[in-house]
Amino acid sequence: MGLTFKSFNYLPGFSCLGGDCEDTCCKDWDIWFDQSHYQLLADTAEQKGSELTKKINTHILIDNSNQETGSELRYARLKLEKDGSCPFLLNDGWCELHREFGEQPLSNVCAYFPRVLSRQGNTIELSGALSCPEMVRQCLFGENNVELIEVKSSILPRPDDYPLTRELNLPADNFYYDNFVDVRDVLIKFAGLEGFPLISRLYFMASFANRLGLFYHLEAETADNLLANELKQASSLSMLERMDDYVSKFDSTEPVAIIVVQAVLQLRMQQFSHEKYSQVIKRIFSHYGELMTKQSQVPGKEEVLPAEELWQQFTRQRVSIDELFSEELENCFSRYIINCLYREWFITMPDLFTYVHMLIIRLAILRFLVYSHPDIYQLAQEIKHRDGSVKEDEKKLFRNYLVDVVYKNSRAIDHNTAFLQVVYDAIHEQQMMTFEYSLPFIKF
Template identity: 30%
Template sequence: MTLPATTLRFMTRFRCIAERCEDTCCGGLRVGVSEASVQRIHETLRAAGKPEPTEGISIPFPEGAPSERTLLRMRSDGHCVFLDTERRCSLHREHGEAVLPDVCATFPRTLWVQEGRLEVSGSLACPEAVRLLLLAEDAVEQVPVPPGLVARPEAARPAPGLPGDLYVLHAGAVRDALREFLLPGGHPLSSRLSALARWALRMDGLFRGPSPLPEDEEETRALLRAELQGVGAFVALAQAPPEPLGPWEEGGARVLRLLTQLKHLSGVTRSERFARFVQGCRSVLGVTGEEGQEGSNVWRLYTTRRAGLDARHGARLEQYFRHYLENYLLRHPHTEAFGLLAYVHRLTVRLALLRLTLAAHPGVSAECTQETLDQTAVECFQLLSRNVDLAPDFLALPREGAGGDRARCLEETLAWARFS
């Protein structure tokens, strides 16, 4: 490994638990790989005298990125054709790691090259990665990558974004500002998100707005550095107490909107676990039909259950979300969105979903033990990460880009922040 490499401690502890896992790496997913990876599998099977699966091993995907122009073929049950009866990868078992496509060899690790170093984070589509992240107090301590942790460091992708873009050139400093908003304890997450959204609106107005930036490149960089140094004034807003959830009339409509979106998503995935999970949350909140109860009743049930969990397990919940955010900032670089406000909006919707499903899960109550809550949290974070993170249009704004409605984006982000 030629680049200096860092990761979060929980990823140094990861070991696949194979058939003991409650999910499989490939189940219900579209796995994009390179044409060279498929050719390597063909050649390996021929050299070993092994027959190929009758269904074939891949299907063309010409619209994919250059490294993902082919999809591994999935069976009718949603699993890869190489998954054996013991829920293990037969390719890996019989032919070793070298024959695997990059995505299979590195999962659940995510590899980005950021400002001259390799950063390793964890995909929360893996239940064991979620357990290690959420439950250990020291899970998010940043540490050097130990030898052998990453099978293929050469598979790391450059962080997204256009070369020369200010948010890319100063990615580390911008991410430090995001951390300054999101991670300090002692202040409600909803207040921190609201302050962050207002700061992101200002930043995008300056660096993604219609007004031209200074022609001098160094002057433009100095402007960005000055804005980042002035982040403290906005962070102070995060100390404001959140608005009470109880009388919020819009809340019930937003709960129903989230539950409806989840139901739709569960209908297009092939995960029975996710479908049961969604139906369980809907039933707890009295949403049994297409429309469900009146929003006010749904909101009353949700806020009552949430208040009970917060009263008994507030510190544990705070740990879940702090650890999730630490990994999220590494796993999903801010430069993958058009602007900072769009990035904050997407994150805020994800947090709202996590809060909702934790409170609405039929397995928890105000009287549940921490062990029960931990098990429920692992399921919620994993299933939502697996199914929603791969659906980037989930409650997305109508448009991203220079012509997007930033005022509307801010309004929506502030509303979803109240769930957190």
């Protein structure tokens, strides 16, 4: 049976900005060639008598330790320049290898980033990595971006040669895997339910994941009836309305979520003090520190800001920014969640609740950064002091700030499995990996 390709509406038209990109991905990244593409590149360069042959031999190094272990995927590694840039990156922002030889012999990452391909059964799903600023723009602000549409494989850079990030053969003879698509469809439906506020939609997701946790996980025995019942219940409007009512009335004064978010960001800043993301975090905490010093005599230079005060200041900023941009932000955050649900499969984790809970915590971190960003806050203040109406150029500026935060957050947190594992371990250790703790992060 043939394969069907599906993609978000914004992906077929995606095009790398090259020299116009605000933060090229051809820098600081660990790039590996698999054996076949390395060989193709070396052969093509030699056959063409290209002057690049010498440069390829000097800068793309076969990894002997991998050869010994027989790794074909990590066969040769790109040696970056001292400043972290790719030696093949030209001054105009384009790739020398791409220009000389086309896409065929490039490494999978270079040919495909920021596209992500996943195969389940006979369907190949194409989604986008939000660590690329241009992909963020397309994903958050493009039209009809919440469902996958059928596309032709010709939209791919190499239609007959594409890397799969993950694969699932169906049927898999495993209750967890075999029902993955149906369960994920429910999560995606919840995330896109525009008739409810985002916080309620997140609560629907967490509650659903929590209920399923009893009988639906990697080690679970088949429980078709229980699952069918939950999938049916998921469309019950009266149940959703009851949950929506509950969420709207939940009012936690405990700043538990902000304690976690602050700790995660502080840790990131300590571990990677020179990265651009850390500069954003530093600006945010300095900004809060200054505001607190002015308003309550709390010393602003303390390493960790007092949680109660931080929570109050953050809440003030969130309300103020939401007065102008809540619709836009709800839209963007739900697209972010839907993109994550397609790009990162929950079955890569042993149970659904852990996946959803971690996703909600990640969204809380992102929301903290957006609502705390000094430039976004200042823009909102200026608009409100004038007449409260957002002009086109201000909307554009707001979107630029948003793109900046989202792609940097994706590079530092979302696509950094080692760091996410640290966050997971900390949450687990604090015994916060429970449904009881979902709501404070949801209502963040």
